[in-house]
Amino acid sequence: MVEGVKLRVLAAMSGGVDSAVAAARAVEAGHDVTGVHLALSKNPQTYRTGARGCCTIEDSRDARRAADVIGIPFYVWDMAERFHEDVVEDFYAEYAAGRTPNPCLRCNEKIKFAAVLDRAMALGFDAVATGHYARKGDDGLLRRAVDPAKDQSYVLAVLNPAQLAHSMFPLGDTPKDLVRVEAEERGLAVARKPDSHDICFIADGDTSGFLKNKLGSKEGEIVDAASGEVLGSHDGAHQFTVGQRHGLGLKRPAADGKPRYVLSITPVDNRVEVGPREALRVDRIHTGAPVWLGPERTEPFEAEVQLRAHGEVYPATVVPSPKGLRAELHQGAFGVAAGQALVVYDPDAAEHNDASAGVGDRGDAVLCSGTIDATGLNDAAVSSGSAAGV
Amino acid sequence: MPYLDHAATTPMLPESLDAYVRVARELGNASSLHGSGRSARRTVEESRERLSEALGAKPSELVFTGSGTEADNLAVKGMHWARRTEARNRVVTTAIEHHAIADAVAWLGDHERADVTELPVDEVGRVKVEALAELLAERAAEITAITCMWANNEVGTLQPLEEIAALAEAHGIPVHTDAVQAVGHVAVDFGASGVDSLALSGHKLGGPAGAGALLLRRDTKVTPLLHGGGQEREIRSGTLDVPGIAALAEAAVIAVSRQKDEATRLAALRDDLVERIRAAVPDAIYNGDPVDRLPGNAHFSFPGCEGDALLMLLDAAGVECATGSACSAGIAQPSHVLLAMGAGEFDARSSLRFTLGWSTTQADVDALLAALPESVERARSAGLS
Structure with a gap:
């Protein structure tokens, strides 16, 4: 999208400060902006204390008030059914399969930049703007935001080039604290609204209880991976995530006194294996079919990979194939859970070496991504991080 | 601005607005005994006389309320409470009522353990009188009250109220009608209608929002919703909104006096709109009774489109137009009226309502057809x- 061109922009407004400022910036950039709040819950709760999300009537009202202040038309789109099918059901299914899904990523992939974008385009809009912290380079690549603590390029790395071409992220060049200041200056009442951290469809933040409700409780064993010794019990393998250390409820400490971690989850026999941190170490990551945000590559290449939202970055050799990516990490990573995305970044040489490079091409660029299927160690047999296997 | 949503609210008539502003400048609580109070009371009573006369009611049959919704709640809950006994605990409503009735009745069912019977409608949205006749033959002794709207707010279909009132009268059961969409738009004569109570709202006929009224026969008992100063025959406590009442009466008197001519004018504009929509979108479905409907109402389903x-x-x-009745969270639901008429969920979500009013001109219709x-x-x- 060329700068200075007036576009018809649909601003997705969650009722939070980020999407409100993003919408205001889109207006200021000269676009014809319409605000839309996505109703994602069939039964929006009237009020929710403490937890923050994007599903309450208060959020809808906050979004409407922000749209009033910005001076744009505002509508609510009911996406509850799609959201339930594509995000919530997927969330259950992934946990039931012993994996650890990222619902924000799924929502971006299936709802915001698919169902909503498609509908917007059909209705005559040119682009969807959101309050995500990410940048789009002049080259059209998705890049990290300038605020590393807020960077959300990871959860956007599922967008294909066509979706990306019709997306706008007006906040990518600004640190979060300045966005709040800006909201205040613009008279947006949401300026001081707390950030949303939890999963929006789990009102009380109790993921474990949410899963138990749907998937039920079923007692199973917690087993020492090395010795096979039964160390304790649990009431459902879906309660666990690979790399999890707390909440195991083991009565006896390990012989060496070191903490134990979840190494693998096998839903078929409801079994959770634990062991020392060292046993979590992996340096081979395998994914399902990749999404290429940049030009597709066929030969192995050097890059950086990120294995969960706001997680560490690892230098790696990435071996692409149409069926999946294989990342060979130069050093080991710990606690890599199947179901999360492996996002491949091209480190931003310009940002590190050449301060005079154009702003439009700053930030690590996302090359491709894939959902992690399995992990392993160099030359060792690939050990499935989950029941999903390879 | 082409505004085709007069059933949601219609602009205030200039005379009504003038009356409002004039009276709002005056001091006085209509319940006070001094000169200012008497002056305010006089305005209220003159308004009561004018309004009741315009609608074929006696002044003593008119209770001012804060809205049409309040009048509906007062009538339905009030009649049910006043008449219910162990053996008599059933409210009869229809499948196409506005939320002001539907939700009040549902509340009686959910929270007051009332039995509820919903009368079905035919494919044009007219209540099936024979269903009421059958019900009365079996369960008349159980029924506290019957409620049926005068004209439907979504598809505009006029309801067979006289027949319903005649059936109910034979069993001594009071009938309430939500006439919010009807007053000022079709001929409404409370005395001749046979109903026991009738709700109306100011802002649907050229008066202010926040002013409504219930016409209520003197011999029909209702238990009040509001307790306090005992205004309005102790049926509706609360300091009277004198400017709102004056403006409501002014608007209603004018609307009723112009009703016949205005209905002819609007029906002609509406028919033009309908004909041209059918020509422009041949598969559009014209909902409601093609003839026996509100003169300013045109309601269509556009297959394959989301009304939203x-x-x-x-x-x-x-x-500006509407998909039907608005929802508080702004989320469109399939219209319960269209569903009751037998439409599928998709057609019920693909509808738009165009409603014309006193300020509508041919240019508004042309603008709609252009877009x-x-x-x-x-x-x-x-x-x-």
Whole structure:
């Protein structure tokens, strides 16, 4: 999208400060902006204390008030059914399969930049703007935001080039604290609204209880991976995530006194294996079919990979194939859970070496991504991080 | 601005606005005994006389309320409470009532353990009188009250109220009617209608929002919703809104006096609108009774379009209309009226209501027709999500 061109922009407004400022910036950039709040819950709760999300009537009202202040038309789109099918059901299914899904990523992939974008385009809009912290380079690549603590390029790395071409992220060049200041200056009442951290469809933040409700409780064993010794019990393998250390409820400490971690989850026999941190170490990551945000590559290449939202970055050799990516990490990573995305970044040489490079091409660029299927160690047999296997 | 949503609210008549402003400048609580109070009381009583006369009611049959919703709640809950016994605990309503009735009745069912019977409608949205006749033959002794709207707010179909009132009278059961969409738009004569109570609202007929009234026969007992100063025959406590009452009466008297001519004018504009929509969008479904309906109402389903999307596109083109009755969270639900008429869920979500009023001109209809075909095409390509 060329700068200075007036576009018809649909601003997705969650009722939070980020999407409100993003919408205001889109207006200021000269676009014809319409605000839309996505109703994602069939039964929006009237009020929710403490937890923050994007599903309450208060959020809808906050979004409407922000749209009033910005001076744009505002509508609510009911996406509850799609959201339930594509995000919530997927969330259950992934946990039931012993994996650890990222619902924000799924929502971006299936709802915001698919169902909503498609509908917007059909209705005559040119682009969807959101309050995500990410940048789009002049080259059209998705890049990290300038605020590393807020960077959300990871959860956007599922967008294909066509979706990306019709997306706008007006906040990518600004640190979060300045966005709040800006909201205040613009008279947006949401300026001081707390950030949303939890999963929006789990009102009380109790993921474990949410899963138990749907998937039920079923007692199973917690087993020492090395010795096979039964160390304790649990009431459902879906309660666990690979790399999890707390909440195991083991009565006896390990012989060496070191903490134990979840190494693998096998839903078929409801079994959770634990062991020392060292046993979590992996340096081979395998994914399902990749999404290429940049030009597709066929030969192995050097890059950086990120294995969960706001997680560490690892230098790696990435071996692409149409069926999946294989990342060979130069050093080991710990606690890599199947179901999360492996996002491949091209480190931003310009940002590190050449301060005079154009702003439009700053930030690590996302090359491709894939959902992690399995992990392993160099030359060792690939050990499935989950029941999903390879 | 082409405004085709007069059933949601219609502009205040200049005379009504003038009356409002004039009276609002005056001091006085209509319950006070001194000169200012007497002056305010006089305005209220003159308004009561004028309004009741315009609607074929006696002044003593008129209770001022704060809205049509309040009048509906007062009538339905009030009659039920006043008449219920161990053996008599059933409210009869219809499948197409406005939320002001539907939710009040549902509340009686959920929270007061009332039995509820919903009368079905035919495919044009007219209540099936024979269903009431059958019900009365079996259960008349159980029924506290019957409620049926005068004209439907979504599809505009006029209801067989006289027949319903005649059936009910034979069993001594009071009948309430929500006439919010009817007063000022079709001929309404409370005395001749046979109903026991009738709700109306100021802002649907050229008066202010926040002013409504219940016409209530003197011999019909209702238990009040509000307790306090005992105003309005102790049926509706609360300091009287004198300017609102004056403006409501002014608007209603004018609307009723112009009703016949205005109905002819609007029906002609509406018929033109309908004909041209059918020509522009041949598969559009014209909902409701094609003849026996509110003169300013045209209601269509546009197969394959989401009503929401159409509304947004027309709004962007400067044409204002509605999908049906609004929802508090702004989330469109399939219309319960269309579902009751036998429409599928998709058709029930693909509808738009165009309602004309006293300020509507041919130019408004032309503006709609200029914008509609492209909007339908776009909405259709966006499909039903």
